[in-house]
Amino acid sequence: MEFLEMNANQIAAGSAVKHKGEIERVVLPNGIVLLMAENHTLPMISMSAMVRFGSRYEAEEQAGLATLLGDMLDEGTPTRTAQEIALATEEVGARLSSFGGYSHSGVGLVCLTEDFPGLLALATEMLTQSTLPEDRFTMRRERVLAQLKSREDEPRAVAADAFAELIYGTHPAHRPSLGYPHTVAGLTRDQLVAAYQRFFVPNNSIFAVVGDFSRRELQAQIEAAFANWQPDPAFSLPEVPTVERQTEPREKIIFKEKEQIQVYLGHLGIQRSNPDFYPLLVMDTILGSSPGMTSRIPRILRDEQGLAYTTFSSITSSAGIDPGRFTAYIGTSPANREKAIRGLRAEIERITTEPVSQEELDIAKSYLTGSFVFNFETNAQVAGFLVEAEVFHLGFDYLETYPEFIRQVTVDDVTRVARQYLDPVNLTTVIVGPVKE
Amino acid sequence: MSSPQPASHDGFSALTRNVRRTHLPNGLTILTKEVHTHPIVAAMIWYRVGSRNEELGHTGKSHFLEHMMFKGTERLGKGEIDLLTQIRGGRNNAFTWLDFTAYYFTFASDRWEMALEIEADRIRNTSFAPEEFESEKQVIIEELQMGLDSPFELLENEVWATAFRQHPYHSPTVGWLQDVQGVTVEDMKRYYDQWYQPRNATVVLVGDFETEQAITRVTELFGHLPAGPEPPAMKIVEPPQRGEKRVIVKKITPVERLMIAYHAPEIAHPDSYALHVASMLFSHGRTSRLYQRLQEKDQSVTMAYASYNEHIDPSLFYIQAEIKSGHTLAAVEQAIYEEIDRLATEPIPEAELKKAKRQIEAMYVLGNEDVLNQATLLGEYETTANRPELPEEERGYRYLDAYLHRTREVTTAEVQRVMRTYLHPDHRTVGYLVNDPKES
Numbered sequence: 001m002e003f004l005e006m007n008a009n010q011i012a013a014g015s016a017v018k019h020k021g022e023i024e025r026v027v028l029p030n031g032i033v034l035l036m037a038e039n040h041t042l043p044m045i046s047m048s049a050m051v052r053f054g055s056r057y058e059a060e061e062q063a064g065l066a067t068l069l070g071d072m073l074d075e076g077t078p079t080r081t082a083q084e085i086a087l088a089t090e091e092v093g094a095r096l097s098s099f100g101g102y103s104h105s106g107v108g109l110v111c112l113t114e115d116f117p118g119l120l121a122l123a124t125e126m127l128t129q130s131t132l133p134e135d136r137f138t139m140r141r142e143r144v145l146a147q148l149k150s151r152e153d154e155p156r157a158v159a160a161d162a163f164a165e166l167i168y169g170t171h172p173a174h175r176p177s178l179g180y181p182h183t184v185a186g187l188t189r190d191q192l193v194a195a196y197q198r199f200f201v202p203n204n205s206i207f208a209v210v211g212d213f214s215r216r217e218l219q220a221q222i223e224a225a226f227a228n229w230q231p232d233p234a235f236s237l238p239e240v241p242t243v244e245r246q247t248e249p250r251e252k253i254i255f256k257e258k259e260q261i262q263v264y265l266g267h268l269g270i271q272r273s274n275p276d277f278y279p280l281l282v283m284d285t286i287l288g289s290s291p292g293m294t295s296r297i298p299r300i301l302r303d304e305q306g307l308a309y310t311t312f313s314s315i316t317s318s319a320g321i322d323p324g325r326f327t328a329y330i331g332t333s334p335a336n337r338e339k340a341i342r343g344l345r346a347e348i349e350r351i352t353t354e355p356v357s358q359e360e361l362d363i364a365k366s367y368l369t370g371s372f373v374f375n376f377e378t379n380a381q382v383a384g385f386l387v388e389a390e391v392f393h394l395g396f397d398y399l400e401t402y403p404e405f406i407r408q409v410t411v412d413d414v415t416r417v418a419r420q421y422l423d424p425v426n427l428t429t430v431i432v433g434p435v436k437e
Numbered sequence: 438m439s440s441p442q443p444a445s446h447d448g449f450s451a452l453t454r455n456v457r458r459t460h461l462p463n464g465l466t467i468l469t470k471e472v473h474t475h476p477i478v479a480a481m482i483w484y485r486v487g488s489r490n491e492e493l494g495h496t497g498k499s500h501f502l503e504h505m506m507f508k509g510t511e512r513l514g515k516g517e518i519d520l521l522t523q524i525r526g527g528r529n530n531a532f533t534w535l536d537f538t539a540y541y542f543t544f545a546s547d548r549w550e551m552a553l554e555i556e557a558d559r560i561r562n563t564s565f566a567p568e569e570f571e572s573e574k575q576v577i578i579e580e581l582q583m584g585l586d587s588p589f590e591l592l593e594n595e596v597w598a599t600a601f602r603q604h605p606y607h608s609p610t611v612g613w614l615q616d617v618q619g620v621t622v623e624d625m626k627r628y629y630d631q632w633y634q635p636r637n638a639t640v641v642l643v644g645d646f647e648t649e650q651a652i653t654r655v656t657e658l659f660g661h662l663p664a665g666p667e668p669p670a671m672k673i674v675e676p677p678q679r680g681e682k683r684v685i686v687k688k689i690t691p692v693e694r695l696m697i698a699y700h701a702p703e704i705a706h707p708d709s710y711a712l713h714v715a716s717m718l719f720s721h722g723r724t725s726r727l728y729q730r731l732q733e734k735d736q737s738v739t740m741a742y743a744s745y746n747e748h749i750d751p752s753l754f755y756i757q758a759e760i761k762s763g764h765t766l767a768a769v770e771q772a773i774y775e776e777i778d779r780l781a782t783e784p785i786p787e788a789e790l791k792k793a794k795r796q797i798e799a800m801y802v803l804g805n806e807d808v809l810n811q812a813t814l815l816g817e818y819e820t821t822a823n824r825p826e827l828p829e830e831e832r833g834y835r836y837l838d839a840y841l842h843r844t845r846e847v848t849t850a851e852v853q854r855v856m857r858t859y860l861h862p863d864h865r866t867v868g869y870l871v872n873d874p875k876e877s
Contacts, residue, residue, distance in 0.1 A: 041474040042451075044803060086723035091792045093799025110803055139736060146739045146761045150692045153588060257689045259582035291528050292519030293507070303516060306575030309583055331583055363524050370526010373545055377475055378806040 023386065023396045024215055028223055031203030031231045035386040036218055037210045039379055043113045045211035046379035047120075048387055049127060050106030052206075053199035055179075056172045056322070057238050062191055064179015068144055069192045070100020073107060075136040077125035082136055088122055098126060102177060103321050104387075106205075110380060113212045117221070124225040127200060137189040144184050151178070156331065158254060159262040159432040163325070166250045166428045167268055171243040173322055203231040208386035210379040243268060243323060250428040253435050260331050261433030265344050267423055269315045269324040272392045278405040279413040280421060281316045285364035286414065287351050288313025288328060294363070296351075301330060301343045308332040308340065313348070315421060321391070326422060334434050341429070349424040355415050369403040448830075450838050452801060452811060458819075458833070459652055463664040464636030467655050468815050468834060470643045472808055478549035478644035479808040481541040482556045483816040485639075486632035488610040489535050489671065489749060494619075496605075497612015498628050501577055501620060503533045505629075506540065508569045510562040515569060518555055525551055534610055536749045537820045543809055546645035550654055556640070557658035560633055565622045574617065581611050588694055588870055589757060592686055596696045596868040597753065599684045604675040606752060634665020639819050643812040675700070675751065682866045687873035692739070694870040695766050697773060698755035699860050704747035705824050705836060710843045711851040712745050712754055712859065717793035718780060718852070719743035719756065724792070726776050727756070735772055737764035749821050754859060766869050781856035785849045797844055 024036045058065040074096070075082045089096040094111035096119055107123045151157050161176045168174035178184070209218060245268040270280065288297035289312050301307045311330040318324025328344045376382050376399075389398055459467040487499050509515040522529045527544040529552075542552035584590045594609045601607040611617075640659070642651055678700055702708050720727045720743040727741040741758040758769055805811050815834045822836035831839040 042802065042806065044806075083724065087792075090722040090724050090796060091788070093795045093803070095803065112799070112802070139733075142736065142761075143732075143739065146692075149762060150739055150759060152691045155586060258586045260579070260586055290523055291530075292522060293516060294519045294523045299516065302576055304572065306572040307579070309576055309580035332579060333582060363520070367523045367526050370545060370548075371528060372526075373475065373477060374528065374543060377477065377808070 030229055033206045034222055035208040036215045037382055039210055040212050043212050045111060045113055045116045045213060046383045047109040047209045048383040049207045050104040051200050051204050053105045054101045054103045055175055055177050056103045056240055063175045063183040065187055065191060066100040066105055067177050069195055070098055070105040072132055072140055073098035073126045073130045076131040076133045077129050094119055120225055128229045132189060132192050134189050144178055145181060148178055148181050155256050155258050155262045155432045159264050159430050162252050163264040163430045166252060167325055168243055171241055201232040201235055202229045204235055206387055206390055208383040210382045246426050248426055252430050254432045255435055256433055258433050261334050261337055261431055263330045264430040265328040265427050266326040267428055269326045270319050271323050272319040276417045279409045279417045282364050282409045283414050283418050284314045284316050286356050286360050290367055296347050307336050345424055348422055352418045352422050355411050361411050365406050368406045372402060448838055450841055453838055461660050463662055465659050466639040468641045468819060469648050469651055471648055472643055473645050476546040476645050477543060477808055478546050478646050479543050479812040480549055480552035481539055481641040481812050481816050483537055483539045483639045483820045484632055485637050485820050486538055487534050487536045488608060489605050491605055494616060496608040496616040499533045499538050500611050502625060502629055503531050503538050504573050506559055506563055509564050510558050511564055512558060535606060539816055553654055553658050565626055567622055570622050577617055581614060584611060588690055592694055592696050592868050592870045595684045595686050596698050596866050599682050600698050600753060600866040601675055604673050635659060635662050636664040637668055641812045641816040644808040678864050680863050684868045686870045690872050693760045693766055695758045695769055696755055696868040698753040698866045700864045701745060701754035701859050703751045704822050705827050708855045709747055711847045711855040713844055714793050714847045715852050716743045716745045717796055721796050730772055730776050737761055737769050777860050781853050794845055
């Protein structure tokens with residue numbers, strides 16, 4: 001078979017990615033940034049409408065506020081009860097959901113084209129006139145408290161939370177997005193209303209709409225729907241403190257009666273805007289985050305040593321407005337603890353000291369350029385990309401520039417960024433499970 | 438509703454229109470569907486074998502075999518399947534369950550045929566090197582342990598094992614620990630030779646390719662292979678359950694959990710459509726009955742969910758719930774029975790029934806934008822919907838249209854009848870996952 005003779009260099013040119021519709025960015029009179037891409041393949045529309053607000057901007061003593069507020073946007077408007085909002089969505093089989101995240105909160109909608117006008121009206125009310133009723137607030141707060149309790153039963157979540165706490169110190173990223181039981185219990189409806197009034201303003205919002213519409217008509221529809229949403233000329237986002245990478249090892253061990261131990265190893269990562277993002281993406285692909293068992297950590301720890309079902313590492317996947325985390329993870333039997341940690345550390349160290357091979361580099365680059373097309377298959381994926389391009393100034397020609405960024409990466413780049421951004425000595429280690437000291 | 442029409446007057450839905458089914462003389466089935474919206478092809482191969490086909494003491498073999506299929510063939514070394522995929526910017530993986538095992542690739546459309554070359558090789562040439570086998574056994578044991586750390590998975594294992602005392606649906610697909618520990622290369626090779634054969638496989642291609650060329654290529658690569666042995670018939674029929682069964686699982690947990698399971702019919706059974714509608718009425722969305730009762734009114738759970746997945750043999754209709762502190766398993770269980778009774782006896786408002794049916798239809802359109810999802814749906818129905826009672830034009834992937842059509846016709850009376858027939862106290866198995874502080 002001919003594939004056995006092919007080598008990486010012959011096929012390193014990735015396939016071209018083309019988005020069929022043109023992307024358009026307009027700023028509406030009240031300040032909404034509207035991003036649009038037409039796609040007429042199916043009679044459906046995806047919309048992602050969000051404001052810059054999330055747990056990043058909440059006070060420590062109000063941890064969990066943004067998640068709860070995001071959850072509650074669909075709990076009532078002046079014209080509709082929570083039940084009526086749910087029914088309007090479900091009777092047409094659409095998906096309409098509200099959310100509060102780390103840096104953005106808002107509303108997501110996926111529906112058939114014919115149902116869009118009615119659901120846009122609903123989404124508009126949720127973003128601009130949510131009433132956040134007191135009785136619903138009390139109920140939702142109780143539910144978050146129950147979710148927090150359920151989370152204690154997920155060892156991997158417990159480990160991830162402890163890992164973030166150790167890495168971020170007092171920076172807002174140290175907090176779990178759901179908050180803590182004691183802060184959630186203390187939240188009040190007035191605090192939610194205050195945050196809603198302050199942050200949910202048009203000049204703090206980005207809308208991305210992708211699907212079966214004409215751009216001119218859609219813009220007119222959105223402009224009309226949000227005509228009464230008044231901008232706040234004095235609006236500014238709160239300052240967020242910076243965070244420094246640790247200069248000494250840190251460790252935390254939490255006992256849980258489980259079959260496996262969950263191990264997180266790592267330290268502070270990078271921002272999405274970092275120009276070294278692309279060489280780091282190539283490094284991630286070589287070290288621990290390509291699919292299958294091709295990158296070093298899964299290949300060696302899982303495929304060769306049989307230590308785990310799941311093991312990986314990444315520094316780019318959590319890169320955002322703030323520095324993300326460099327994370328190496330393994331879930332394994334307690335008996336493998338020393339061997340697994342030693343294995344992860346050895347691979348982190350090796351990539352900072354030895355150059356990767358030209359073949360590994362070519363394969364990683366080939367994968368990254370060739371698989372890029374899969375990120376733009378659904379309307380919701382394209383809408384997500386439009387928001388990302390806007391927030392991180394990627395440029396709407398990113399489909400053309402991205403492969404170029406990847407192609408330029410060299411062996412020396414990978415070694416340089418591995419040395420600069422990975423620190424195999426000063427690591428945070430978190431272990432959760434049936435741990436015996 | 439004007440769109441989506443799940444199955445239009447010609448009987449084809451958007452998903453099944455333009456699908457072509459080809460049979461090679463050796464029994465291999467090929468399903469092709471051109472979709473040219475993105476330069477992507479999803480290529481899958483489905484084998485009609487899963488944990489359903491495993492014997493007592495040999496559970497977990499389908500799953501173990503799925504892992505071994507990535508460990509190399511006589512031509513491809515260990516890791517090369519992943520490497521070849523990665524070099525070409527593709528993705529691949531596999532999954533297995535009660536009735537099937539499937540492998541998939543997605544590639545850009547100028548290089549997708551690599552997927553066929555790999556599948557045509559590993560369908561018969563997989564190597565079972567003893568050292569690879571032993572190391573993968575450790576990985577699978579880790580996977581099994583990981584599952585035991587998931588409270589619902591632990592509870593599900595016990596409930597299925599209790600509800601089915603004879604039929605192989607008794608065992609989890611990952612297998613029982615001792616069986617996995619004891620399996621040998623010879624066992625695995627025998628199993629592979631029995632089931633991984635053209636007559637037991639379906640190649641599914643969806644995406645940006647040209648049909649004639651694709652079929653020619655599949656024929657070149659698979660056509661020369663012998664059909665393989667006749668698959669042995671599965672003769673075990675689970676006897677009727679005569680009275681409620683209960684099982685309690687003790688574990689240190691801050692949150693108690695409940696599962697109530699009822700024996701329910703196999704795929705394409707005339708009663709299955711109404712049971713699907715019932716599961717939507719119970720738990721799809723915030724206006725559903727369990728959500729309204731348990732989350733809104735009683736505020737006794739963090740989640741409650743009804744599920745009815747159809748399988749080749751009769752399986753389970755079940756409801757799961759996670760209980761909030763301050764509430765009891767028994768009270769939530771009772772509330773669920775009240776909702777079952779209410780659905781079985783009180784008239785169902787027409788608007789509510791219509792909503793449930795529309796939700797089923799919309800799921801098929803909104804959830805199948807990408808070619809891999811489309812290929813998966815076609816492959817699953819082609820593999821499982823093969824009851825001889827079905828008319829020829831409704832078998833395999835064509836059952837999807839029959840299903841959507843019949844679901845639209847379901848009436849209140851039918852929903853009530855199947856609730857009374859199947860969700861009967863004598864046919865249920867109730868599982869409690871309770872906190873056991875003694876363990877600590």
